[in-house]
Each structure stands twice: as C-alpha cells, then as structure tokens.
Amino acid sequence: MRESAAERHDRLLALVRERGTARVSELAERLGVSPVTARRDVEALAGRGLLDRVHGQVSWPARRDAPGGGRPGEGPVIGLLAPSATYYFAEVVRGAHEAAARAGARLVLRVSDYRPEEDRARTEGLLAAGAEGVLVAPGWRGPEDRLAYGDWLAGLPVPTVLLERRAEPGSPLDGLDRVVSDHGHGVLLALRHLLALGRATPLLVARRDSPTALAVRAGYAGALAALGLTEPRPVIDSVPAEEDPEGFERAVRALYEAVRSGPASAALVHNDVDAIEITRRLAELGVRVPGDLALIAYDDEVAALAETPLTAVAPPKRQVGRHAAELLLERLAEGAAGETGEAEARRHLSLLPRLRVRASCGAPGSVPGTP
Structure with a gap:
C-alpha cells in the first residue's frame, strides 16, 4: 500500500525528534524519497511550526518540549x-x-x-x-x-x-485511565424492554468483528443470567451484507426460521445498518416488524431513518x-x-447507554422517527 503524505510526515517528525537535528539530504535517504520530496515536506512542516529549518538542516523546536508545549500562546x-x-x-x-x-x-x-x-x-x-x-x-x-x-x-x-x-x-x-460505554448495561436495557412488552426471550443477532460487537455478545449472556433466563437459541452470527451476501442471507434465514417456527418474537440486532437490512429482507420473506418480530438495534447511528424507525440502544459516544x-x-x-x-x-x-423507543418494538405510544 502506498504511503500517504501524512504518514511520511509522521516518520520525518519522528526522525527529527529522535535526533534533535538532521540534514535534509539525510532525511531523504532515511525516508527513501527524493531530496526534492524531503525538502518539500520539511518546508510544509516548518510552515506549520512543527520544525525549525536553518541552512539545509532541520531541528526539533525547543519550545515543543517545554511544559505546555505547542505554539506560543496556544493551550496543550x-x-x-x-x-x-x-x-x-x-x-x-x-x-x-x-x-x-x-x-x-x-x-x-x-x-x-x-x-x-x-x-x-x-x-x-x-x-x-x-x-x-x-x-x-x-x-x-x-x-x-x-x-x-x-x-x-x-x-x-x-x-x-x-x-x-x-x-x-x-x-x-x-x-491506564480509560473511558468506555457499558455495553452490558445497554443490552440489559433492551432485553428488559422487550420482555416488558410481553415478548418471548429475545434472540441476539450480532457480528464478531469489533470490540463493541464482542461486548454486546458478552452483555447478552450476562443479561440473560441477570434476568434468570436461558438462551432461547445460539447467537446468530451476522456479517455485512455488502461484504458477504451469502453470510448475510444465512443470518436472515436463521432469524426467519426462528420466527416462523415459533420460539422467536423479539430480537436485538447489532448494528443499525445490519438491523435495517435484516428488517427489509424479512419483509420480503413475509415477516413483519413489529407485528411478527419486535426488533431493537444497537448503536443508534441511523436507526431512526429506517422505513420502520428502529428502537435502538444508544451508547453515550459523544460523552465518552x-x-x-x-x-x-x-x-x-x-x-x-x-x-x-x-x-x-x-x-x-x-x-451508561440509553434506550430510544421507536416503532420497531411495537411499544404503546412509541413515536415513529423519535430521536
């Protein structure tokens, strides 16, 4: 993969910071670029105040290593x-x-x-x-x-x-210090809400390709235990429809069969995009949301924009x-x-995440499109 200018600038800055001072010709050799490219990069970085440049050499600005570094008059x-x-x-x-x-x-x-x-x-x-x-x-x-x-x-x-x-x-x-969303709490909110609506123990449809997806899966097992429930069926593995159409169709068919055979009347789906696509495909197969299946999405990025606005768990992303x-x-x-x-x-x-109730779970008084 071709290196971007930003990545090359990062390498150049790291070299100068390590050495304190370096000649432009030396930087060109270490970076594996032409002297013209190295000179152009140095001029750009010096213009932004990230390097000092004098007579064919560049140096790390002394003020950058002082407490409260950065350009004079700026905060950290x-x-x-x-x-x-x-x-x-x-x-x-x-x-x-x-x-x-x-x-x-x-x-x-x-x-x-x-x-x-x-x-x-x-x-x-x-x-x-x-x-x-x-x-x-x-x-x-x-x-x-x-x-x-x-x-x-x-x-x-x-x-x-x-x-x-x-x-x-x-x-x-x-x-280390850390700040995170409590996804286990978010899953518990969703399951409690669906159970309060009189639905059977909800199924989970989720990916495995991110820490959030794995946290949702772990949260599902924890929520079932906290609520004294047993897993109705194994978690249905979901994949992006555009990347793996066959895998996505398998996930839809597994949920469809669970609804049609009786044990499933509610589901939590991670994430919004998958939930929207699954809802659309289920409609083509004759399964109505929320009539046949109450559905909650996890993420609340675009859930409100679905044809049937989706109830969704909203992690506090901006607050994080x-x-x-x-x-x-x-x-x-x-x-x-x-x-x-x-x-x-x-x-x-x-x-803690919040639950935003919309039309897809069939809750009394839910308002289509409510943010």
Whole structure:
C-alpha cells in the first residue's frame, strides 16, 4: 500500500525528534524519497511550526518540549487515535474535540482504519506532531489483536487514556485511565424492554468483528443470567451484507426460521445498518416488524431513518469522547503544575447507554422517527 503524505510526515517528525537535528539530504535517504520530496515536506512542516529549518538542516523546536508545549500562546496539544472517523467513532471524536476546544487545547487526529499493526506508528506520529498526551482507541477487532498489539500502550512517555476499549484484568493496560460505554448495561436495557412488552426471550443477532460487537455478545449472556433466563437459541452470527451476501442471507434465514417456527418474537440486532437490512429482507420473506418480530438495534447511528424507525440502544459516544478528553487534560494539568506527593488514582469510567423507543418494538405510544 502506498504511503500517504501524512504518514511520511509522521516518520520525518519522528526522525527529527529522535535526533534533535538532521540534514535534509539525510532525511531523504532515511525516508527513501527524493531530496526534492524531503525538502518539500520539511518546508510544509516548518510552515506549520512543527520544525525549525536553518541552512539545509532541520531541528526539533525547543519550545515543543517545554511544559505546555505547542505554539506560543496556544493551550496543550492532545492526540487522538481512532480506528475510524465515521459511523460510531464520529461522535466520539466530536465529543473529544468539543472538550478540547472549550479548554483552549488543540486536538490532532490520526485514523488507523482498523489496522492494529499500525497503531503504534500512528501514535508515535501524534507524539512527533507535538501531542503532549493521547487518547487511544486501538484498531483491535478481537482479543487476539489486543494480545498482539496492546502492551506497548502502557509504555508511552505521555499521559494516555484508553478510549472505548477494555484491558485484560491484570495486564499492563489495565493500569491506564480509560473511558468506555457499558455495553452490558445497554443490552440489559433492551432485553428488559422487550420482555416488558410481553415478548418471548429475545434472540441476539450480532457480528464478531469489533470490540463493541464482542461486548454486546458478552452483555447478552450476562443479561440473560441477570434476568434468570436461558438462551432461547445460539447467537446468530451476522456479517455485512455488502461484504458477504451469502453470510448475510444465512443470518436472515436463521432469524426467519426462528420466527416462523415459533420460539422467536423479539430480537436485538447489532448494528443499525445490519438491523435495517435484516428488517427489509424479512419483509420480503413475509415477516413483519413489529407485528411478527419486535426488533431493537444497537448503536443508534441511523436507526431512526429506517422505513420502520428502529428502537435502538444508544451508547453515550459523544460523552465518552468528552469525558476522556477532560480526563486527559486534567492529567496534563497535574504534570504542568509539578504536583508532588501521592498521585491521583487512575480511573476506569463506564458510561451508561440509553434506550430510544421507536416503532420497531411495537411499544404503546412509541413515536415513529423519535430521536
């Protein structure tokens, strides 16, 4: 895959930060680019105040390593690594940006595109760009990624807050500050609501391709236990319709058969997009939502826009970003003040999702399109 200019700039900044001073010709050689490209990159970064340039050499600005670094007159610079800047994480990023702006800080964003093997390099790029602390939502898709690409986070030289990711108890990451949505609570809200409507024990239709999906699956087992229920049928594995049409159709058919054979009259579906597509396909097969099947989506990104507006569990995404940024800024303020004595205890903050009732669960008084 061809390296982007932003990725090359990150590598260039990291080299200069490591060496303190470097010649442009040396940087070109280390980066594997032409001298013209290296010179152009240096000019661009110097123009943004990220490097000092004098007589064919560049150096790391001394002011960037001072307490409260960044450009003169500016507040602290904080970095945010997210696996995506769209769908779920768009609101997380927005919340962090709003909190940073209110505090007079500058937020710098890097996106990993769910490539956990690149998380470390991208985070180092944030540090090279002047970030004095970082919010990190690693691009993990499952536990194996967390084990293979996780422990380095605990060794970062700046304050770090883990974002929408949980660590293995007792692992180095478990000692970091973190802010997460309590997806187990969100699943419990959905199941309680469907049961209160007189529906049979709800089925779960969910993916396996993200920490949120896995947390929803774990939350389903926990909610059944808390409610004294047994699993009516195994969890139905869902996949994106556009990526795996056959796998998606298998999931729809499994839910269809469960409804038609009798044991299923309610379902929780992760995520919104899958829930919308499943509802449409079920209608083609003669299963009506909410008449035959009360359905709740998980995420509430686009659930209200479905033809039958979907009741949905809404994780507090924007608040997660806001609280995480505020916590990070608090840690930076503690460091800038040079506080001595006992350090503030690390925090694991869990925020509770809400249930937004719409037409798809058949609840009395539910209003189509209610946000």
